[in-house]
Amino acid sequence: MTAASLARTGTELRRALAEARSGWSPAAWTAAGAVAVAALVPLLSLPGVRMDSLANTVYLAVVATGLGLTVGAAGLPSLGAGAFVAVGAFTSALLVARAGWPLEPAALAGAAAALVAGLLSGGVVRLRRAFVAVSTWLLAWLVWLFLLAFPSVSGGAQGLIVPQRRLLGLVATPTVHFEVALALLVLSAIAVAAVRSGAPGLELSALRQAPPLATALGVRLGRRRLGAFTASALLAGLAGGLSVQLSAVADPTAYDPFLSFKLLVAVLLGGAAATLGPAVGVALLGLIGLASDPLARLLQLPIERFDTAVAAVLLLFVLALGGGGIVPWLCVWLRRETRDPEPNLQVTDCYKAMNAPGQVALRAEGLRKAFGGVVALDGLSLELSGGETTALVGPNGSGKTTALRLLSGTEPPDAGRVLLAGRELSETPTHERVRLGLARTLQSAASFPELTALESTLVGRGVRRRYGGAIRTALATPRSRAEDGAAEEAALEALALVGLEARAHTATPELTTSERRLVALAGALASEPKVLLVDELAAGAGADELERLAGIVQRIRARGIAVLLVEHNLRLVRLVADRVIVLAAGRAVAEGSLAEVAESEVVRSAYLGAQRL
Amino acid sequence: MTIALQVLISGLAAGGVYGLFAAGHSLVYRLTGIVHFAFGDLVGLGVFATLLVLAGTAPVTQSGAHEPRFLGALVVGLVLCVAAGVATYVGIVQPYLARGSTVGWVAGTAAVAFAIRAVIGAAFQRSSYVFPDPLPFHRVGHAGFVRVAGAQVEARAFFVIGLALALALASAWLLERTRFGRALRAVADDAEGARVVGVPVDLFVALAFGLVGALAMLAAIAAAPGEAVNANTGTLLGLKGLVAALAVRFGHPLRAFAAGLVLGVVESAIANVHLGSWQLGPSYREVLPIAFVLLLIAAWPSREALEERE
Numbered sequence: 040m041t042a043a044s045l046a047r048t049g050t051e052l053r054r055a056l057a058e059a060r061s062g063w064s065p066a067a068w069t070a071a072g073a074v075a076v077a078a079l080v081p082l083l084s085l086p087g088v089r090m091d092s093l094a095n096t097v098y099l100a101v102v103a104t105g106l107g108l109t110v111g112a113a114g115l116p117s118l119g120a121g122a123f124v125a126v127g128a129f130t131s132a133l134l135v136a137r138a139g140w141p142l143e144p145a146a147l148a149g150a151a152a153a154l155v156a157g158l159l160s161g162g163v164v165r166l167r168r169a170f171v172a173v174s175t176w177l178l179a180w181l182v183w184l185f186l187l188a189f190p191s192v193s194g195g196a197q198g199l200i201v202p203q204r205r206l207l208g209l210v211a212t213p214t215v216h217f218e219v220a221l222a223l224l225v226l227s228a229i230a231v232a233a234v235r236s237g238a239p240g241l242e243l244s245a246l247r248q249a250p251p252l253a254t255a256l257g258v259r260l261g262r263r264r265l266g267a268f269t270a271s272a273l274l275a276g277l278a279g280g281l282s283v284q285l286s287a288v289a290d291p292t293a294y295d296p297f298l299s300f301k302l303l304v305a306v307l308l309g310g311a312a313a314t315l316g317p318a319v320g321v322a323l324l325g326l327i328g329l330a331s332d333p334l335a336r337l338l339q340l341p342i343e344r345f346d347t348a349v350a351a352v353l354l355l356f357v358l359a360l361g362g363g364g365i366v367p368w369l370c371v372w373l374r375r376e377t378r379d380p381e382p383n384l385q386v387t388d389c390y391k392a393m394n395a396p397g398q399v400a401l402r403a404e405g406l407r408k409a410f411g412g413v414v415a416l417d418g419l420s421l422e423l424s425g426g427e428t429t430a431l432v433g434p435n436g437s438g439k440t441t442a443l444r445l446l447s448g449t450e451p452p453d454a455g456r457v458l459l460a461g462r463e464l465s466e467t468p469t470h471e472r473v474r475l476g477l478a479r480t481l482q483s484a485a486s487f488p489e490l491t492a493l494e495s496t497l498v499g500r501g502v503r504r505r506y507g508g509a510i511r512t513a514l515a516t517p518r519s520r521a522e523d524g525a526a527e528e529a530a531l532e533a534l535a536l537v538g539l540e541a542r543a544h545t546a547t548p549e550l551t552t553s554e555r556r557l558v559a560l561a562g563a564l565a566s567e568p569k570v571l572l573v574d575e576l577a578a579g580a581g582a583d584e585l586e587r588l589a590g591i592v593q594r595i596r597a598r599g600i601a602v603l604l605v606e607h608n609l610r611l612v613r614l615v616a617d618r619v620i621v622l623a624a625g626r627a628v629a630e631g632s633l634a635e636v637a638e639s640e641v642v643r644s645a646y647l648g649a650q651r652l
Numbered sequence: 653m654t655i656a657l658q659v660l661i662s663g664l665a666a667g668g669v670y671g672l673f674a675a676g677h678s679l680v681y682r683l684t685g686i687v688h689f690a691f692g693d694l695v696g697l698g699v700f701a702t703l704l705v706l707a708g709t710a711p712v713t714q715s716g717a718h719e720p721r722f723l724g725a726l727v728v729g730l731v732l733c734v735a736a737g738v739a740t741y742v743g744i745v746q747p748y749l750a751r752g753s754t755v756g757w758v759a760g761t762a763a764v765a766f767a768i769r770a771v772i773g774a775a776f777q778r779s780s781y782v783f784p785d786p787l788p789f790h791r792v793g794h795a796g797f798v799r800v801a802g803a804q805v806e807a808r809a810f811f812v813i814g815l816a817l818a819l820a821l822a823s824a825w826l827l828e829r830t831r832f833g834r835a836l837r838a839v840a841d842d843a844e845g846a847r848v849v850g851v852p853v854d855l856f857v858a859l860a861f862g863l864v865g866a867l868a869m870l871a872a873i874a875a876a877p878g879e880a881v882n883a884n885t886g887t888l889l890g891l892k893g894l895v896a897a898l899a900v901r902f903g904h905p906l907r908a909f910a911a912g913l914v915l916g917v918v919e920s921a922i923a924n925v926h927l928g929s930w931q932l933g934p935s936y937r938e939v940l941p942i943a944f945v946l947l948l949i950a951a952w953p954s955r956e957a958l959e960e961r962e
Contacts, residue, residue, distance in 0.1 A: 116758040118689075162950030168754040170957045173687050173898055174949055176762075180891055181942045188935040254961045300762055307759055345774075351767035355744070358756055358763075449961060 051517040058520075070315070074225055081214040087329060090213035091285055096325040097220035098282035103305045103317035104227050105274030110303065111311030112235050113267040114247030116168055119160075119175030120275055121298030122182040123153040127276025128283035128294065129186070129193065132201045135284065142204035142211065146280035153276020157269040164264035179296040186291035198290035201283060216285045220278070224318060227274055230513040232314040234270075237515075237523070238497075238507035243267055245487050245498040252485040255447070256562050257473030257502040266509050297347055304354045310364025319366050324350060400425050400601040401477065401570045406445050406455035408438075415441040417625035418455070423570055423601040428592060430604045430612040430633075433622030434646055439605045440482055442622070443572050446603075447479040448472050459570065474502040476569035482578070482605075486547050486555040493543040496530040499562030503529070533565040534558070536598075537591050553580050557591070570601045577608035589614035609633075621645065654803040659920045661800070665809035665875065667916020668816025671909035672871045673893020674900075675820060676864030678908035679827075681897070682840040683857050686745055686757050690764035691865070692890015693772075694740065698733030698869040699783075699876060699886060700772050702726055706784055709776055722786040726873065733869045734862035740764055741861040746854060765887065773883040780880035783873070787811070812875045819867050820909045827905070836860055868893070891942075899945045901954045915941055 081090060106120045127149035134145040163174040186193040193199060209215045234240055242263050245253035254260050283289050301324065302317075309320025327349055335345035357364065401423040408416045416438040423429055431439050444450040446457055448469040457464045459477050467475070478499070487495045501507060504526060506519040534540045537557040547555060556576065563571060576588055585608070592615040596602055606612050612619060612633060619636050621629040623645035629636040636642050673692065680688045705725035744764055748756030790796040792807040799805075827833035835856050838846040847853045872889055896911040918941055923934040932940070949957065 110755065114755070116755045118758065118762060160946065160950060162953075163946075165959055166949070166953055166957050167959050168758075169681075169685060169687050170949065170953070172689075172754070172758040173894060174946060176689065177891075177895065177898070177942050177946050181939055181946065184938045184942070188937075188939055250959050251961050260959060260961070297766060300766055303759055303762070307755065311755070345770070347766050348770035348774075351763040351770065354759055354763045355767075358748075358760055 055515070055517070055520075074221065077221055078218065081217055090217060092325075094213050094217035094220050094285055095282050096321060097217060097224055098278040098285075099302070099305075099325075100318040100321040101220065101224050101227050101278040102275045103302050103309075103321045104224065104231055104314070105271040105278075106302055106306050107311060107314060107317040108231055108234070108243075108267040109271040110306045111313075111316070112240055112243040112247075113164075113264050114168070114243075115164060115264065115268065116172045116303070117175045117268075117271070118172055118296070118299050118303060119178035120271065120302040121294055121296065121300075122175075122178045123156060123272040123275035124279035124298060125182045125186065125291075125294035126156045127153040127279030128289055129199070130276070131280030132199050132283045132289035133192070135204060136199055136201050142206050142281075142284050145204075146277060146284065149280025149283075150273050150277035153279070154269055154273045156276075157272030158265075161265045161268055164268050165261050175299075176296070179299040183291070183295050186294060193291040194289060195291075198288040201287050201289060203287060204284065206284070211284060213285060216281070219281065223278065223281075228314055228318065233513045233515055234509050235314060237512035237519070238501060238504055238526070239263060239266065239509045239512055241490075241494060241497060242501055244489065245495075248487045248489055249485045251483070252481060252487070252559060252562075253498060254469060255449070255479055255481055256499040256559075257470045257478070257566055258498060259470045270509070301350055304350045306364075307354060308357055308364055310366035310368070312363050313366035313370065316364050316366040320364065323365070324353075327353070397427075398425050399423070400460060401446070401603075402458045403442075403446060404456050404458075406442065406457070407453045408441055408445055408450060409453055414625050416445065416452075419622070419625070419627055420455075421603075421620060421627070423603055425569070425599045425601050426596055427617045428596050428602040428604060428615050430606055430616035430619045431622060432606060432609065432612060432619060437622040437645075438625040439622055440574060441625075443479060443574055443603075443605060446572055447477065470502065473566050473568075476567065477572070478563040478566050478568035478570070479572040480556075480559050480563050480574055480576070482574040484552050484556055484559075484578075486550075486558065488547050491544050491546055492534060492539055492550060492554075492558045492561075493527070493530055495547060495558050496533050496561045496565050497526060499533070499565040500526045500530050502566050529567075530561070530565045533561040536564055536594055537561045538587065553584060560591075564595065568600060570603070571595065572603045572605070574605045575607060576604065577606060577611045580608070580611075582610075585611050585614065654801065655924060657801055657803040658805060659924050660917060661803075661805045661809050661813070663917030663920030664913055665806075665812040665816075665878075665916070666920065667913035668813050668820075669868075669871045669875050669889060669912075670892040670896055670915050671912025672816055672819055672868045673889050674896035674908035674912040674915075675823065675893075675905035676868050677890075677893050677897035678900070678902045678905045679836075679840075679860060679864055681902040682905075683836065683843075683860055684745065684749060686749065686761070687894070688740075688745075688861075689758070689761040689890075690740055690744075690768065691868070692886045692888065692893065693765040693768040694733060694736045694865050694886070695869045695872055695889065696772060696883070696886020697736055697768050698729040698865065699872055699881065700729075700776060700883075701732045702729030702873060703781065703783060703881075704775070705729070711778060711781060719786055722784070729873070730866050730869060733865045736768075737862040737865035738858045741858045742854075745861075746858075765890075769883050769887055772886075776883060778882075780882045783876035783881050785877035789877075806878065808875075808878050812871070812878075815874045816871050819871060820906065823863075823867055824906050832856065832859075895942055895945050898949055901949075901957060 080093070102120060102124055106117065109115050109117045130152040131145040131149035134140040134148055135142065160174070160178055163171055166174065203211060205211060206215050206219060242253065242258045245258055246260055246263060250260060305320030305324055306317040307320070308323055309318065310316030328346055331345055331349050399422050404420050406416055406419045419438070419442055431442065433439055441450070445452045448464065448467060459472070459475055462475070464472060487498070504522055506516065506522045511519040531540060531543060534543055537560050539554060539557055539561065542550065542554065550558065560573065560576070577585060580588060588611060592602060592604065604612070604616065616633060619631065619633050620627050621636050621642050628641045628645055629639045676691060677688060680686065680691070702725045705728050706722060740761065744760040745757050748760060789808045789811070792798060796807050797804045798807050827836060835846065835851045838851055839853055839857060843853055872886070892915060893912060896915045897908045900907045900911045902908070919937045922932045922940055923937040925931070
C-alpha cells in the first residue's frame with residue numbers, strides 16, 4: 040500500500056468518524072443502551088424465562104428484520120418468510136446430522152440454500168402485490184408439505200436429531216447462542232438501516248409508491264426487488280440454520296405456514312416502515328406468548344392454537360387502527376420538535392452540454408405499432424437534434440403517446456428502429472435507454488407521495504450512480520458516501536433548472552399538481568439525458584404558467600439537450616418549438632415551423648375534420 | 653387400463669371439489685382484485701359447524717346421521733358459512749380495498765384464516781374425525797364400491813362428480829342469465845362504472861363472497877364422508893383451489909373449475925400411476941402441482957399479473 044492511499048484511507052476514516060459523531064442521536068444512544076442491557080440478560084435469572092426460547096426469539100427477530108426489507112422497504116406482502124427459515128434450518132441440520140459438518144459452515148450453507156431458494160422463487164417479485172402474496176403463500180405451503188411428505192429428509196414425526204457442535208469454539212449453550220443471535224441482530228439491523236436510508240432504499244420506496252414513474256426514471260424493478268427479497272431469504276436461512284442447532288432437533292411441524300404468518304404479524308405489529316419495528320414486533324409476540332401460556336393452560340387449550348388465535352386477533356386490531364405499527368407510532372409521539380432541514384441552496388452547475396448543437400441525437404425510422412386491428416402508429420420517422428425543441432402535436436388518438444412509448448422502450452415496435460447517437464436500441468430495455476441518455480416524463484401526474492421533491496428527483500439520479508449498489512450502501516463505503524453528496528448536488532441542480540430549488544425539502548403532498556409534474560421532469564433531468572421526451576408538460580396548467588414552462592423548456596434546450604415535446608397546448612408549442620411534427624391517424628402528415636404547418640390543408644382537416652366551420 | 657379409469661374417476665371426484673374452490677377464488681379475484689386467503693377456512697368453519705350440530709365434538713361413526721337432523725345441521729353450516737363470508741368482506745376486505753392497502757387485506761384475510769383454524773382446532777382437538785354420511789352409499793355395490801369396466805370405483809365418487817358439475821353449471825347459469833349475475837360481471841369489468849349505473853356494488857360483492865362459500869361447502873360436505881376430516885381440511889381445499897385458480901391466472905370461473913378437475917386427476921395420477929418400474933408415488937401428490945404452478949407464474953407471468961409499468 041502506498042503512503043498516498045494510506046493517507047486517503049486515514050482521511051476517509053476520520054471523516055466517517057466525524058459523520059458518525061454528528062449523526063449520533065439520542066435514538067442511537069437508546070438503541071446502544073438497549074443492546075448493552077440485552078447482552079447482559081443471561082447474567083440475570085428472570086423467572087419464567089428460559090434462555091433457549093429467548094435465544095430463539097432473537098433469531099426470529101433477525102428473520103423479521105430481514106423481512107422488513109421485503110415488506111417495509113419493497114412493499115411486497117410476503118407470506119412465505121418461514122419457507123426460507125425452513126430451508127436454512129433443514130440444510131444446516133442435515134449437513135450436521137448426516138454429513139458431520141461443524142456448526143458454522145453448516146449454518147452458512149443453510150443461508151446459501153435459502154438464498155438459492157429465494158433466487159429460484161424470485162421471479163414473483165416482478166408481479167403485482169396480490170400475486171406476490173399468493174405465490175409466497177404457496178411457497179410456505181410447498182415447503183411444509185414437502186417436509187411432511189418426505190420423512191427421509193425431515194425425520195418424520197420425531198424430527199431430525201441434530202448432534203451438538205461447538206459454536207465459535209465455545210460449548211453451544213443457550214447463552215452462547217443468545218449472544219451470537221444478538222450480535223447477528225445488531226449487524227443485520229445496521230445493514231438494513233443503511234440500505235433503507237441509502238440509494239437502494241430510495242429506489243425501493245419509489246417502486247413501492249408509483250411503479251410506472253419509478254421505472255420510467257430508469258429504476259430497475261426486477262433487480263431492486265429481487266435484491267430485497269433474496270436479502271430477506273438469506274437472513275432467514277442464516278437465522279434458521281443457527282437456531283435449529285440450538286433446539287437440537289429439526290421438527291417439521293415448527294415450520295408450518297403459521298411461522299410465515301407470525302413473521303408477517305411481527306413486522307406489521309412493530310411497524311414495517313421502521314428498521315427496528317419487526318424486531319420489536321417479535322419481542323412483543325414473545326411477551327404475549329409468555330403471558331398467554333398460563334391462560335391457555337387455564338382454559339385447557341393447546342398452547343399453539345391459542346398463540347395462533349392471539350396473533351391473528353392482534354394483527355386485526357393493529358390493522359383496524361390503521362396505524363403503521365408500534366415503532367413508527369412511538370417515533371411520531373416522541374418527536375417533540377421536528378428540526379426542519381435547512382434548504383441547501385448552493386446550486387452548482389455540474390451539467391455539461393450534452394450534444395454538439397445541431398448534431399442528430401436520436402433517429403427513429405419507420406416505427407409501426409398496432410394494437411389488435413387498430414394501427415396506432417403507421418411508419419413514423421423522425422430526427423431529434425441537440426439544442427433543438429421539436430413538438431409532436433396531433434388530435435387525440437393520433438399516436439403521440441404510443442410514439443413516446445416506442446421511443447422509450449416501454450412497448451416494442453412491430454416494425455422500425457430507434458437509434459440513439461447512432462446506436463441501435465431495439466433490444467435495449469427502458470432503464471438502459473435512460474442510462475444511455477434517453478429520458479422521458481409521463482403523461483399522468485404520478486408522484487411519490489412519501490418523498491420530498493429532492494428525494495423524488497434523486498430517484499432519477501440512480502442511473503448515474505456507480506457505487507449505489509445494496510452491498511456498498513450496507514457497508515457505507517467511502518465512495519458510496521461521496522457519491523451520495525454528488526448525487527444530491529446534481530438533483531438540486533435539476534430542481535433549480537425547473538425553478539423548484541426553494542421547494543427541495545417540501546413533501547410531495549404539499550406540492551401543487553403542476554409542481555409535481557415539474558419534479559418528475561427534474562427527475563428525468565437528473566439522469567443527465569441527451570434526449571428528453573416530455574409528455575404533456577402543460578396539461579392542466581393555467582395561462583399564467585405557460586411563460587414559466589416555456590422558460591424551463593428553453594433552459595433545458597440551452598443545455599444542448601434534444602427535446603421532444605408531446606403537447607396539446609399549442610400556445611406552449613408556439614412559445615418554444617423550433618420545429619413541429621403533426622401526427623394524424625398514426626402518420627406524420629406535416630413537418631416544419633408552426634406557421635408553416637398551420638397553413639397546411641392536411642393539418643386543418645386532421646384537426647377540424649373534413650367539415651369546415 | 654382399469655387403473656387409469658380408477659385414477660380418472662377418483663381424480664375427478666377430488667377435482668370437482670377443488671374446482672368449486674377454484675371457481676370461488678377466481679370470482680372473488682375478478683370482482684375485487686384480492687385473493688381470499690381465508691376462503692378454505694371459512695368453508696371449513698361451515699363444515700365443522702354442521703358436524704357440531706350433527707354429532708357434537710365426539711368421534712362419530714358412519715351411521716350417526718338421520719336425514720331431518722342432517723338437513724337442519726347442513727342449513728346451520730351453510731348459514732354460518734355465508735354469514736362469515738359476508739362478514740369477512742364487509743369487515744376485513746372492503747375497508748382495505750377502499751384504502752388501497754394491499755398489505756392490509758393480505759394480512760387481514762390470512763389472520764381470519766388462522767383464527768378460524770385455531771377455533772376449529774380448539775373445539776375439535778383429535779387428529780381426525782369421521783363425517784357422518786346421510787346417503788347410504790355403503791349399501792350400493794360391494795360395501796360402497798362398484799365395478800366399472802373392471803375397475804373398482806367408490807359409488808360416492810359419481811355423486812360428488814355429479815353434484816360438483818351441477819353446482820358449477822348452476823353458478824355459470826346464475827352469472828350469465830340472471831340480473832344478479834349480470835351485475836356481478838359488470839362489477840368485474842369496471843366496479844366504478846357499475847356503481848355509477850346504480851349497481852349496489854358492496855352489497856352484491858358481499859353476497860358473492862357468501863355464495864361462493866356456500867357452493868364450495870356443499871361440494872366439500874358431499875365428499876367429506878369419504879375421508880377423515882380435521883381442522884386442516886378446509887385450509888387444504890382452499891389451497892388446492894388457489895393452485896388451480898392461479899394456474900389459469902384467475903380466469904373465468906368455469907375455466908378455474910376445469911383447472912380444478914385437472915388438478916384432481918393429476919394428483920390422483922401422480923399418486924397411483926407407474927410407467928414400468930418408474931413411479932412418483934403419493935409423497936409427490938401434493939408438492940409437485942404446487943411447485944409446477946409456482947414455477948409457471950414466476951417464469952411466465954401473464955401481462956396483467958405483472959407489476960404495472962408505464
